[in-house]
Amino acid sequence: MEIGKLQSSNELLSVGEEILEISVISVISGMVLLAILPDFCKLGHMLKKMLVAVVLLAFSVLHAQTADPQLLAEIQKIKAIDNHSHPPKLVSVGEKDDDFDALPCDPLEPGDLPVVARPENPQFLAAWKALYGYRYDDASPDHVRELVRAKQKIMQQQDDNYSNWVLDHVGIEVELANRVAMGRGLNPQRFRWVPFDDPLLFPLNNSGVANETPDRKFFYSREEMLLKRYMKDLGLNGMPAALDQYLSQVVTPALEAQKRQGAVAIKFEAAYLRSLDFGPVPADPAAALGDAQRTYSRFITGGIPAKPEYVRLQDYLLRYIAHEAGRLGLAVHFHTGFGCGTYFILAGANPVLLESLFNDPTLRKTNFVMLHGGAGPFSQQAAYLLAKPNVYADFSEQTWLTSSRKLSEVLRDWLESFPEKILFGTDLYPNTPEINWEEVGWQTSQSAREALAIALTGMMQDGEITRARALELARMALHDNATKLYGLQTH
Numbered sequence: 045m046e047i048g049k050l051q052s053s054n055e056l057l058s059v060g061e062e063i064l065e066i067s068v069i070s071v072i073s074g075m076v077l078l079a080i081l082p083d084f085c086k087l088g089h090m091l092k093k094m095l096v097a098v099v100l101l102a103f104s105v106l107h108a109q110t111a112d113p114q115l116l117a118e119i120q121k122i123k124a125i126d127n128h129s130h131p132p133k134l135v136s137v138g139e140k141d142d143d144f145d146a147l148p149c150d151p152l153e154p155g156d157l158p159v160v161a162r163p164e165n166p167q168f169l170a171a172w173k174a175l176y177g178y179r180y181d182d183a184s185p186d187h188v189r190e191l192v193r194a195k196q197k198i199m200q201q202q203d204d205n206y207s208n209w210v211l212d213h214v215g216i217e218v219e220l221a222n223r224v225a226m227g228r229g230l231n232p233q234r235f236r237w238v239p240f241d242d243p244l245l246f247p248l249n250n251s252g253v254a255n256e257t258p259d260r261k262f263f264y265s266r267e268e269m270l271l272k273r274y275m276k277d278l279g280l281n282g283m284p285a286a287l288d289q290y291l292s293q294v295v296t297p298a299l300e301a302q303k304r305q306g307a308v309a310i311k312f313e314a315a316y317l318r319s320l321d322f323g324p325v326p327a328d329p330a331a332a333l334g335d336a337q338r339t340y341s342r343f344i345t346g347g348i349p350a351k352p353e354y355v356r357l358q359d360y361l362l363r364y365i366a367h368e369a370g371r372l373g374l375a376v377h378f379h380t381g382f383g384c385g386t387y388f389i390l391a392g393a394n395p396v397l398l399e400s401l402f403n404d405p406t407l408r409k410t411n412f413v414m415l416h417g418g419a420g421p422f423s424q425q426a427a428y429l430l431a432k433p434n435v436y437a438d439f440s441e442q443t444w445l446t447s448s449r450k451l452s453e454v455l456r457d458w459l460e461s462f463p464e465k466i467l468f469g470t471d472l473y474p475n476t477p478e479i480n481w482e483e484v485g486w487q488t489s490q491s492a493r494e495a496l497a498i499a500l501t502g503m504m505q506d507g508e509i510t511r512a513r514a515l516e517l518a519r520m521a522l523h524d525n526a527t528k529l530y531g532l533q534t535h
């Protein structure tokens with residue numbers, strides 16, 4: 045397989061400069077032609093129209109910004125806090141890591157990957173060079189086999205330190221590890237746990253809601269399995285008969301156990317299972333509780349609840365958990381925006397649907413993070429939700445979903461609105477032996493830095509900020525905002 049010709053961001057930058065030079069020439073020559081071309085015949089008129097289009101196109105290229113090299117070099121040195129990732133644990137021969145995601149996508153009907161995440165992305169070749177000293181400009185099977193051997197050698201040499209070694213080489217100081225459970229090699233100094241709490245939302249018979257899409261059928265089976273695991277960890281055999289007992293014997297103890305085991309936040313992948321619309325702020329909290337209690341006790345022993353009443357119970361549980369998370373000092377993470385699987389329901393993943401949680405006065409002590417910042421169609425809306433005092437967004441996933449150029453446009457929107465609420469994230473995940481979490485980590489870390497540099501260069505050139513402020517904003521997005529939010533002690 046032939047991998048593209050651009051190997052490094054420097055080469056990309058020099059190509060950008062060439063395009064800029066060509067555009068300047070085409071703008072000038074286009075203007076000259078426009079002035080001298082007579083408009084006396086139809087052909088002349090058409091030519092003139094085409095030239096206007098060429099000149100406009102050239103202008104738009106002129107407006108596309110490249111990163112200030114000095115600023116980019118400074119940004120490259122920042123050791124980042126990764127707000128969201130799925131690093132694998134180290135496994136022995138024959139052992140498997142099933143805990144890297146509560147809802148893994150690989151068992152689903154296969155779909156196409158977005159272009160940036162495909163193996164032919166030249167950034168992966170650059171990652172092999174940077175991480176493992178890869179010497180080739182192609183990805184021929186022999187060369188890739190050599191690469192995998194080189195990787196295995198470093199893994200053996202580093203042993204239990206390998207995951208730390210990877211973080212050092214991708215420029216990450218601390219990574220929030222969104223996993224069902226932590227594991228070998230994920231040193232708690234470098235990897236902070238973010239467990240999943242969706243299972244707690246679905247205590248009843250799920251067969252009515254699980255049939256909505258083929259993917260959800262699989263996802264609900266995972267949630268049911270996880271709820272059993274959480275119950276077992278708490279030493280419980282069966283579901284309590286009443287909602288109050290479920291809250292006091294299962295939900296609160298599960299959250300407290302997660303906190304004790306080092307969790308800094310909890311994560312909901314609810315957008316894969318239902319809409320993020322958790323209903324309006326309850327006008328009558330006692331009535332909402334009564335309704336939830338009735339549904340729980342009626343169906344906990346059997347029967348399939350109707351969707352509206354089950355959804356109201358889930359809404360109640362979500363608000364209860366969010367409140368408890370605030371009490372325990374755990375931030376609440378939500379998947380927002382584009383998700384995996386060919387049956388994913390994008391409309392239900394719009395972060396604007398979370399507004400009633402953000403506007404709930406009883407939840408203002410809970411910090412919410414819109415993971416992926418509405419990745420894809422909703423990133424602009426996400427920027428304006430950051431006005432809420434307890435709401436943050438990370439740009440994880442966007443780092444492998446879109447190019448650094450496209451990401452820079454999103455980041456400029458965010459940096460120009462509420463820069464104190466922006467968090468860097470990779471959303472790295474285990475993948476194939478040759479393009480695995482290490483390469484995705486390197487690619488996303490690089491793209492994030494390039495995108496930040498492009499956005500901040502534009503703001504500098506437009507006179508919005510000084511060079512010093514540009515670097516400060518980069519530090520906030522890559523590091524400082526996260527250390528403040530989670531109270532991390534870092535360098």
Ligand SMILES: [Zn+2]
Binds near residue numbers: 129130
């Ligand atoms: Zn993720």
